[in-house]
Amino acid sequence: MASTAARPSGVPQEDLESFQAHLSKSTRILALLGAGLSASSGLPTFRGAGGLWRTHDAMQLATPEAFARDPGLVWQFYNYRRHMALKAKPNPAHYALAELARKKEDFMTLSQNVDGLSPRAKHPEDKLKLLHGSLFDVKCSDFFCNYTESNNYTDPIVPALAIPTDESDPTTSDALQRRELDISNENVSLPELDYRHLPKCPKCKRGLLRPGVVWFGEMLPTNVIEDIDNWMTKNKKIDLIMVIGTSAKVYPAAGYVDRARVKGAKVAIINMDSNDVPAGGLRKGDWFFEGDAAQIMPEILKNVIGEIKNTPDAAEGA
Structure with missing residues (x-):
C-alpha cells in the first residue's frame, strides 16, 4: 500500500509518479464519487x-x-x-474528472452525489451515472x-x-x-x-x-444500474478504479470496487480520512491520497488532462 504521508501539496512524489504512470497506460477507468468530493464547494457531507x-x-x-x-x-x-x-460551485476536482472523461474514451463515473455539481462542471452526460438521482430532477x-x-x-x-x-x-x-x-x-x-x-x-x-x-427503501434507478452493469460486464479488463470522497463501505458502492478488482483494476483512494477505505481494504500496488480532492485530483490527473481552468457553470443565474 502506498504511503499516506503527504507533502504540503497533498501528494507524495513516489505515489504521484507510480499513479500517473498507471493512469497513462490505462484504457478502461472507473470513478466512484461520494460527498467528500463536494466538501470544498462548501457542501457538508x-x-x-x-x-x-x-x-x-x-x-x-x-x-x-x-x-x-x-x-x-x-x-x-x-x-x-x-x-x-x-x-455552491463545482470545484477543481469536478472539472478535472470532467476533463478526464473527455480524454479517456472508455471511462465511467458513478456518483452517489445528488448536488448537481458534476453536471454543472460539464461532465459528459454519457459517462456520468447518478446512482441516487439529483436534487434538480423532479417527478x-x-x-x-x-x-x-x-x-x-x-x-x-x-x-x-x-x-x-x-x-x-x-x-x-x-x-x-x-x-x-x-x-x-x-x-x-x-x-x-x-x-x-x-x-x-x-x-x-x-x-x-x-x-x-432515491429515498431510503427505494430501488436505485434501473436504467442507471443496467448501464453500469453493461459497462462492467464487457469482456475487457478494467485498469483502474478511483474512489473519491467516499468510504465505499456500503453496497452497492462497495460492490463496484470488488467487481472492478475482479476485472484486474488497481484502486486509488482520494479521501480526507485515512481510515475511510473500501470494505475490501487496500492491496499492494494500490494508492491512498489523503487530503482534499479539490487539490489532489487536478495534480494526480495532470499528466493526462493538463492544467485545469475553471469555467462558469451551466446553472449560474438559473
Missing part, C-alpha cells in the same frame, strides 16, 4: 462532522412514507438543500403518473418555499419549535405551507412533484 444529517433524523425526512405524511416538511428540507447546492408522486423533469434549477421551486434571508435550515428541531410546531403530532400542518402551496404536477394535475432523489 451528511455523515461527517457538521453534516446536515446531524440535525435531522434521515428516516423521518428521506422516505416515501415521510413525504406522504408531511410533504411540506420534506419539501422544506430538500428545497434548502437545492438552494445551498445552487450557491410526480402520483402512482399513475410518469411525469419527470430534469435540470429544474428554479430557486425556490415554488414561492412558498422561499429560504429565510439568514439562510437558516427551516427544518431543524429548533426552527420547528420556534414556529411552535409539535413535530410529534402528524396532523400538524406547517404554517402557510400545506398541500395547496407545494409544487404540483403539470401533467396529471393531481399529484405533488417530489425530489428526484
Whole structure:
C-alpha cells in the first residue's frame, strides 16, 4: 500500500509518479464519487462532522412514507438543500474528472452525489451515472403518473418555499419549535405551507412533484444500474478504479470496487480520512491520497488532462 504521508501539496512524489504512470497506460477507468468530493464547494457531507444529517433524523425526512405524511416538511428540507447546492460551485476536482472523461474514451463515473455539481462542471452526460438521482430532477408522486423533469434549477421551486434571508435550515428541531410546531403530532400542518402551496404536477394535475432523489427503501434507478452493469460486464479488463470522497463501505458502492478488482483494476483512494477505505481494504500496488480532492485530483490527473481552468457553470443565474 502506498504511503499516506503527504507533502504540503497533498501528494507524495513516489505515489504521484507510480499513479500517473498507471493512469497513462490505462484504457478502461472507473470513478466512484461520494460527498467528500463536494466538501470544498462548501457542501457538508451528511455523515461527517457538521453534516446536515446531524440535525435531522434521515428516516423521518428521506422516505416515501415521510413525504406522504408531511410533504411540506420534506419539501422544506430538500428545497434548502437545492438552494445551498445552487450557491455552491463545482470545484477543481469536478472539472478535472470532467476533463478526464473527455480524454479517456472508455471511462465511467458513478456518483452517489445528488448536488448537481458534476453536471454543472460539464461532465459528459454519457459517462456520468447518478446512482441516487439529483436534487434538480423532479417527478410526480402520483402512482399513475410518469411525469419527470430534469435540470429544474428554479430557486425556490415554488414561492412558498422561499429560504429565510439568514439562510437558516427551516427544518431543524429548533426552527420547528420556534414556529411552535409539535413535530410529534402528524396532523400538524406547517404554517402557510400545506398541500395547496407545494409544487404540483403539470401533467396529471393531481399529484405533488417530489425530489428526484432515491429515498431510503427505494430501488436505485434501473436504467442507471443496467448501464453500469453493461459497462462492467464487457469482456475487457478494467485498469483502474478511483474512489473519491467516499468510504465505499456500503453496497452497492462497495460492490463496484470488488467487481472492478475482479476485472484486474488497481484502486486509488482520494479521501480526507485515512481510515475511510473500501470494505475490501487496500492491496499492494494500490494508492491512498489523503487530503482534499479539490487539490489532489487536478495534480494526480495532470499528466493526462493538463492544467485545469475553471469555467462558469451551466446553472449560474438559473
